[in-house]
Amino acid sequence: MKCFKVMVFALFFLSTFCFNACTVMQKAPMAPVIFTVTIENISDSSAIPTPLAPGVWAVHTSPYVLYKATHPDMGMGLEPLAEDGMPNSLYAHVMTMKNVGAAGIFDTPSDMDKPGPLMPGASYSFTVMGMPGDRLSFATMFVQSNDLFFGTMDQGVPLFRGETPISGDYTPQVMLWDAGTEINEAPGKGMYQAPRQMGPGMGAPEHGNVRLITDGYPPSREMIRITIKNSMHTMDKMTPMPGHGSHSGH
Numbered sequence: 001m002k003c004f005k006v007m008v009f010a011l012f013f014l015s016t017f018c019f020n021a022c023t024v025m026q027k028a029p030m031a032p033v034i035f036t037v038t039i040e041n042i043s044d045s046s047a048i049p050t051p052l053a054p055g056v057w058a059v060h061t062s063p064y065v066l067y068k069a070t071h072p073d074m075g076m077g078l079e080p081l082a083e084d085g086m087p088n089s090l091y092a093h094v095m096t097m098k099n100v101g102a103a104g105i106f107d108t109p110s111d112m113d114k115p116g117p118l119m120p121g122a123s124y125s126f127t128v129m130g131m132p133g134d135r136l137s138f139a140t141m142f143v144q145s146n147d148l149f150f151g152t153m154d155q156g157v158p159l160f161r162g163e164t165p166i167s168g169d170y171t172p173q174v175m176l177w178d179a180g181t182e183i184n185e186a187p188g189k190g191m192y193q194a195p196r197q198m199g200p201g202m203g204a205p206e207h208g209n210v211r212l213i214t215d216g217y218p219p220s221r222e223m224i225r226i227t228i229k230n231s232m233h234t235m236d237k238m239t240p241m242p243g244h245g246s247h248s249g250h
């Protein structure tokens with residue numbers, strides 16, 4: 001009788017193991033999903049109409065690749081992006097980070113055929129690929145400022161909920177940040193702000209931290225709109241990425 005019980009237990013164990021093993025073996029690996037990100041400048045009807053500037057995006061696996069709230073600028077190129085709308089330095093540094101799978105520059109407005117600032121009414125658009133666990137970060141200068149930029153929350157926006165890719169309006173997850181590198185003047189009026197200064201890098205140093213900024217500025221949702229749409233295309237259906245300056249580690 002004891003031997004019979006052992007045999008029953010063994011059969012139960014083996015059948016359970018086999019079921020689980022077969023279940024795992026039958027689960028196909030997930031292919032990367034393509035996301036189209038659109039940044040619309042809707043500031044023309046706000047209290048401070050402003051151009052936006054060419055910016056940087058990154059898809060990454062751990063947070064804080066572009067900046068971290070309450071910490072100083074990491075010295076990787078956020079300052080020229082935030083003060084002068086120059087994204088190349090930040091892009092070059094982000095590309096070298098091990099936890100960044102892909103990065104790029106967005107710089108060509110929807111109504112233009114060459115790179116330039118994003119005027120009110122226009123949009124930047126770019127595509128990224130992501131897998132579960134990936135996050136998206138980007139930053140673009142608020143041009144009528146000394147060192148302000150619109151950017152994702154500092155941890156980045158998770159591109160999946162579980163294994164489901166996100167899609168929709170993600171404006172609430174994009175904020176107005178102060179890079180903490182240059183003293184602020186009144187928006188749209190300062191002589192050291194990009195439209196009026198004599199050259200890049202001008203203005204009084206701030207030696208502050210990257211921080212959210214709200215006082216004296218319209219809500220972000222009145223100035224910028226972010227949509228992220230996924231297409232469940234797999235890599236073998238992928239079309240070439242538009243624009244320049246992107247690489248992929250996936």
Ligand SMILES: [Ca+2]
Nearest residue numbers: 147180182184
């Ligand atoms: Ca500042």
